[in-house]
Each structure stands twice: as C-alpha cells, then as structure tokens.
Amino acid sequence: MSSAAPGATVGPLPRRQMLADDVHEAIKALIMENAIAPGARVSIDGLARQLGVSPTPVREALARLESAELVVKEPLRGYRTTPLLTREQLDDLYQFRLLIEPWAAGRAAEQADDGGRDRLEAEMRSCATPADDTYDSYKALAAHDTRFHVLVAELAGSTQVRRAFERTHCHLHIFRLHYDRGLGEQTLSEHRRITRAILDRDPTAAEAAMRDHLETACYERLRPVSEEAGGPTRVDPQG
Amino acid sequence: MSSAAPGATVGPLPRRQMLADDVHEAIKALIMENAIAPGARVSIDGLARQLGVSPTPVREALARLESAELVVKEPLRGYRTTPLLTREQLDDLYQFRLLIEPWAAGRAAEQADDGGRDRLEAEMRSCATPADDTYDSYKALAAHDTRFHVLVAELAGSTQVRRAFERTHCHLHIFRLHYDRGLGEQTLSEHRRITRAILDRDPTAAEAAMRDHLETACYERLRPVSEEAGGPTRVDPQG
DNA sequence: ACAGGAAATTTCCTACACGATCTGAGTGAT
DNA sequence: ATCACTCAGATCGTGTAGGAAATTTCCTGT
Numbered sequence: 001m002s003s004a005a006p007g008a009t010v011g012p013l014p015r016r017q018m019l020a021d022d023v024h025e026a027i028k029a030l031i032m033e034n035a036i037a038p039g040a041r042v043s044i045d046g047l048a049r050q051l052g053v054s055p056t057p058v059r060e061a062l063a064r065l066e067s068a069e070l071v072v073k074e075p076l077r078g079y080r081t082t083p084l085l086t087r088e089q090l091d092d093l094y095q096f097r098l099l100i101e102p103w104a105a106g107r108a109a110e111q112a113d114d115g116g117r118d119r120l121e122a123e124m125r126s127c128a129t130p131a132d133d134t135y136d137s138y139k140a141l142a143a144h145d146t147r148f149h150v151l152v153a154e155l156a157g158s159t160q161v162r163r164a165f166e167r168t169h170c171h172l173h174i175f176r177l178h179y180d181r182g183l184g185e186q187t188l189s190e191h192r193r194i195t196r197a198i199l200d201r202d203p204t205a206a207e208a209a210m211r212d213h214l215e216t217a218c219y220e221r222l223r224p225v226s227e228e229a230g231g232p233t234r235v236d237p238q239g
Numbered sequence: 240m241s242s243a244a245p246g247a248t249v250g251p252l253p254r255r256q257m258l259a260d261d262v263h264e265a266i267k268a269l270i271m272e273n274a275i276a277p278g279a280r281v282s283i284d285g286l287a288r289q290l291g292v293s294p295t296p297v298r299e300a301l302a303r304l305e306s307a308e309l310v311v312k313e314p315l316r317g318y319r320t321t322p323l324l325t326r327e328q329l330d331d332l333y334q335f336r337l338l339i340e341p342w343a344a345g346r347a348a349e350q351a352d353d354g355g356r357d358r359l360e361a362e363m364r365s366c367a368t369p370a371d372d373t374y375d376s377y378k379a380l381a382a383h384d385t386r387f388h389v390l391v392a393e394l395a396g397s398t399q400v401r402r403a404f405e406r407t408h409c410h411l412h413i414f415r416l417h418y419d420r421g422l423g424e425q426t427l428s429e430h431r432r433i434t435r436a437i438l439d440r441d442p443t444a445a446e447a448a449m450r451d452h453l454e455t456a457c458y459e460r461l462r463p464v465s466e467e468a469g470g471p472t473r474v475d476p477q478g
Numbered sequence: 479a480c481a482g483g484a485a486a487t488t489t490c491c492t493a494c495a496c497g498a499t500c501t502g503a504g505t506g507a508t
Numbered sequence: 509a510t511c512a513c514t515c516a517g518a519t520c521g522t523g524t525a526g527g528a529a530a531t532t533t534c535c536t537g538t
Contacts, residue, residue: 018314020522020523043489055524056298056522056523057523059295059299060298060522061302063303064302064303064306075257075260075489075490077489077532096397096403099342103338158334158335159331160331160335160407168399257490258490282519282521283520283522284519284521292492293491293492294521295491295492296490314522315520315522316500317521
C-alpha cells in the first residue's frame with residue numbers, strides 16, 4: 001500500500017546507470033551530428049581515449065550500433081560508419097516509406113485520440129517559421145521532420161510500423177546526402193496539410209497528403225544524386 | 240586480371256574469423272531452437288563457461304541480440320530472452336505483415352526474373368509433403384515457411400521490405416506461442432497458390448493470395464491466445 | 479618504380495577487481 | 509505462531525589492464 005494517487009502509474013523507472021549506455025548515446029550523437037564522415041573508420045581505442053573510458057563499453061556500444069546499421073564491422077579491421085546510400089538504396093528507401101507512411105497517416109486519421117491530436121498540433125505549433133538559411137536552422141527543421149513522421153506512425157497505433165520507420169534512419173541518410181538543400185517552407189506546408197487531414201479524421205485525404213509529401217521529397221532528393229548516376233556511387237574518403 | 244571465369248562474381252568473401260561472431264550465431268541458434276525459455280534469464284558468465292570462451296565476446300553478442308530484440312537487458316541484472324508476445328502485439332505484428340507482404344507478393348509477380356522464379360519453384364519442390372506430426376516435421380515446415388516469405392520479399396526487389404520482415408522475427412514468436420498447432424497441408428496449399436500467381440506474373444492474384452494466407456494464419460494464431468484474454472498475457476517463468 | 483619485409487598501430491580476447499543484486503537464514507516484533 | 513525486517517554469503521554484471529594475433533604503413537633494396 002503505497003501512498004500513490006489513484007490513477008497515477010508508477011512506471012518501471014528507467015534505471016540508467018550504465019557507462020556503456022552513455023557511450024552508446026555519445027557515439028550515436030557523433031554519427032547523427034555528422035561529426036564522423038560517412039564511411040570513415042571508427043577506432044575503438046580512439047573513441048575510448050576520447051571519451052575517457054576503457055575499450056569494453058565502446059565495443060559493446062559499437063556492437064549495438066552495428067545492429068542498428070549505423071556502423072558496419074569488418075573483422076580484424078574495425079568499424080566504419082555506414083557509407084552514403086547509393087541511388088538504388090535511396091530509391092528503395094522511398095519506396096518503403098511510400099508503402100508504410102501513407103498507410104500510417106490514414107490510420108492516424110482514423111484512430112488518433114484527443115491526446116494524440118493535441119501532440120500533433122503542438123508539434124506543428126512548435127516550428128512556426130524556420131525560413132532561415134543557417135545550418136542550425138536546417139538542423140532544427142530536420143529534427144522537426146523526424147519527430148513529425150515518428151509521431152504520425154505512433155498515432156497510427158502500430159508499434160511495428162513505427163519501429164520499422166525508425167530503423168530506416170532515413171533522416172540521417174537524407175541529411176548526410178545534402179544538408180544544404182533547403183526543405184523549407186514547402187515541407188512545412190505539406191506537413192500542415194497532413195495534419196489538417198488527420199485532425200479532420202479524413203483517412204483518404206491523409207493518405208494522399210502523405211503520399212504527395214513523400215513523392216515530392218523523393219523527386220527533390222533523387223535529382224542531385226542522378227548527376228553521378230551510372231557508377232555504384234560509393235564513397236571512399238580514405239582513397 | 241585474374242583467371243576468373245567470365246560471369247563468375249568473386250564475391251567479397253565473408254571473412255568469418257571472429258569468435259564473437261560465432262558466439263553470436265550460437266546464442267541466436269539457442270534462442271531460435273527454443274532451447275532457452277521465453278523470458279528466462281541468460282547469464283553472461285554461464286554462457287561463457289558453456290561455450291568455453293571469456294565473457295567479453297558473449298557480451299558483444301548479447302548486445303547485438305538486444306538490438307535485434309531477441310533479448311532484453313535489465314541494467315545491473317543481466318539479459319533475458321524476449322517474453323512471449325501479448326495478444327495486442329501479435330495483432331500488431333499481423334497488421335504489419337498484412338501491410339508489407341501482399342505488396343511484396345504483388346511486386347514479386349511483376350518483377351521476378353527467371354533465376355528468382357526458379358528459386359521459388361525449387362523451394363516449393365523441396366517440401367513436397369510434410370504431414371508428419373512429429374516435432375522435427377513441424378520445425379522443418381516452419382523453416383520452409385520462413386524461407387518462403389523471405390524469398391517472396393526478396394523477389395519483390397526491395398531490400399528495405401525484406402529486412403523489415405526479417406526483423407519482425409515473426410516465425411520465432413509464432414513458434415514459441417504454439418509449436419504444436421499444425422499449420423500443415425493448408426499452409427502448403429496456400430503457398431502453392433501464391434507461387435502460382437507469381438509464376439503467372441499476376442500481381443493482383445498474388446496480393447490477394449498472400450492476404451488470404453496471412454488472414455487465415457492470423458485467425459488460427461489469435462484463437463488460442465484469446466482463451467486467456469483480458470490480462471496482459473505476460474509470462475513469468477521464475478515466479 | 480616496384481617487390482619484399484619489418485615496425486607500429488589496432489583489433490580481439492583473456493584474466494582480474496569492484497560493485498550491485500539476489501538468496502537464504504536468523505532475529506525480533508506483533 | 510506468523511510475519512516482517514536485517515544481514516551475511518554467493519552470484520553475476522560491469523569496467524580495467526594486459527597480451528597475442530592480424531593488419532596497415534613505411535622503409536629499404538633491387
């Protein structure tokens with residue numbers, strides 16, 4: 001009999017007190033912030049020294065990042081960050097997004113409860129106008145884009161879809177391919193259109209809006225890569 | 240200029256000479272074979288002794304298995320195999336499969352090349368008649384089911400879809416929930432129907448066949464779980 | 479310029495120390 | 509007598525340090 005208020009769930013309390021966990025987050029942040037070039041080598045001992053820990057937690061963190069496909073391991077040679085996506089891989093990625101995200105938008109329009117819709121409105125309110133051309137501004141917009149798409153998947157009520165989306169790390173890949181190209185006002189207006197359809201509980205409109213949004217983005221993204229089409233479009237910073 | 244025969248791709252040769260990799264496969268096999276009960280504790284030192292290695296590669300392997308969601312980690316307490324799926328999670332899983340697999344079957348019907356179609360026929364030929372009621376027979380059929388669905392996703396030409404499917408580990412969960420329930424002749428006949436549609440290059444029929452197949456399986460699977468519906472359907476082998 | 483080889487760096491694994499958690503018995507109070 | 513609490517021992521996860529094996533790099537000799 002604790003003195004918990006009725007209706008207050010106690011929660012399983014996170015229990016975060018592992019060095020390896022912090023190391024994992026630190027390395028993930030390094031990759032997400034593009035502080036390590038795509039395809040560049042990631043030294044275990046180097047990171048250990050840099051972070052002031054022993055190699056063991058670094059090794060554990062890198063093993064997890066490998067499963068998340070943020071780094072790749074070459075036996076007896078070490079880890080590298082995942083190379084840039086080829087044109088085929090980017091195409092494949094958007095095909096997958098077109099398969100799951102319009103569906104998610106439709107289900108979100110059908111099933112989102114009041115709390116969910118509030119969160120969606122709050123997210124849209126939180127980034128009224130970016131328009132700035134600075135690096136930080138672009139980064140903030142990219143972060144909003146990530147949150148928005150994850151939120152839509154969450155509102156659809158499917159854990160599997162949300163995780164499948166998150167595991168693509170599509171924003172990381174897009175960011176690395178061209179963090180300069182402004183996905184500015186147009187992105188926001190498309191997000192607003194999706195949001196409106198969800199708030200209006202109009203699944204058909206939500207699906208269509210999401211599909212249009214992705215197809216627009218897909219065209220935007222694929223254009224610059226096609227300059228060097230033909231070859232495998234592999235990056236090798238060392239060579 | 241090597242002396243390779245024309246048309247023979249040399250391949251990047253796997254370079255498998257890491258103990259941690261073998262340990263990873265060994266533990267994965269243990270889980271897949273259901274040698275460790277769902278939700279049971281997995282001791283690092285215990286596995287290290289059992290496999291005759293030091294704890295370090297075991298930790299690396301478990302870290303990767305955690306990202307694959309085959310085990311879960313409780314800080315300072317160790318790892319456990321993932322618990323049995325609740326009814327909601329199983330429902331969610333089939334919803335996801337219904338989203339991506341009929342699509343994959345349709346694309347496979349459209350795009351599969353001759354080599355792919357040969358592989359599909361070979362897979363279907365390889366398991367002519369199971370019908371046996373033994374555990375091994377069921378296990379063989381489950382293995383065929385896995386290979387079949389992965390192959391369809393592969394023939395669809397989408398790496399993202401194939402990986403998303405593989406990462407669900409749906410066959411592991413189904414197997415653990417009830418490895419007794421015979422998905423015998425009916426499964427094979429449904430597979431044959433899907434195969435026929437793909438070989439006939441009929442996307443509409445392939446999609447419909449896959450959808451029917453999953454819906455049938457879904458009903459089969461969900462029925463026994465509903466016996467104990469209501470509660471969270473959590474398993475606690477220790478208690 | 480190119481082949482061969484040795485030194486340096488790095489990965490990978492083992493062995494060990496520390497700290498936290500869990501199990502059980504024992505003690506005390508109700 | 510039953511229950512709750514406490515406290516020791518054992519067990520296990522976590523991080524550090526060190527050594528063996530492999531790779532990469534650089535240098536030398538032809």
